């Protein structure tokens with residue numbers, strides 16, 4: 481069963497998402513300068529021509545739903561989350577919002593993180609199974625963040641684990657999988673192949689020099705990824721709109 485639930489998020493067949501769940505996942509220390517203000521981020525997403533914005537429920541309720549932003553940029557509601565306060569070897573990210581409520585907030589997709597290899601992976605597979613079915617029932621896309629992580633995972637960025645993550649995403653029925661970079665165009669291509677008809681996007685990562693993130697993005701696009709979800713490399717940059725334009729050049733052109 482093929483669907484076109486990703487269509488609202490694509491421009492020239494590509495996706496460029498601004499991720500903004502870091503206040504929850506990493507703490508407000510990530511939200512440097514003006515980025516502590518959700519309205520600043522939503523304005524940036526619209527001005528920058530992002531094809532989607534990723535928010536948690538509370539920010540969507542207070543800053544997105546029934547506002548001008550709802551008309552201008554599609555929402556991916558992240559429906560699970562965890563903080564980085566407990567130093568847990570085997571992470572689990574719990575659901576804090578239903579797919580139905582995400583729809584009521586105006587989301588056209590839901591996002592859910594799976595820690596592949598965690599001792600709790602089976603709970604996340606179970607959750608995602610329910611989420612994917614409900615999302616499709618409501619004509620929404622299901623996007624899986626799949627990060628190999630846990631006491632059984634030696635190297636969460638290894639090509640082998642990344643390719644495995646991509647394949648699990650396909651087999652779970654995700655419409656799109658967000659994975660981390662595994663070091664080269666060649667290895668990332670294997671992940672794209674393993675994902676088959678499921679679309680792959682890159683997960684941005686910690687802030688690095690502009691040239692480095694641009695090179696990484698170029699490499700994943702050449703490997704067949706359809707885009708990127710990026711946060712820190714934008715809102716922690718000295719000039720978020722300028723780096724956005726450069727990224728757009730790589731992703732869309």
Ligand code: FBP
Nearest residue numbers: 499501502505684685686710711712
């Ligand atoms: P970045 O581009 O800043 O890496 O954001 C992508 C993202 O997936 C966010 O949605 C999330 O908050 C963060 O990375 C989680 O990263 P990690 O679990 O590696 O700390």
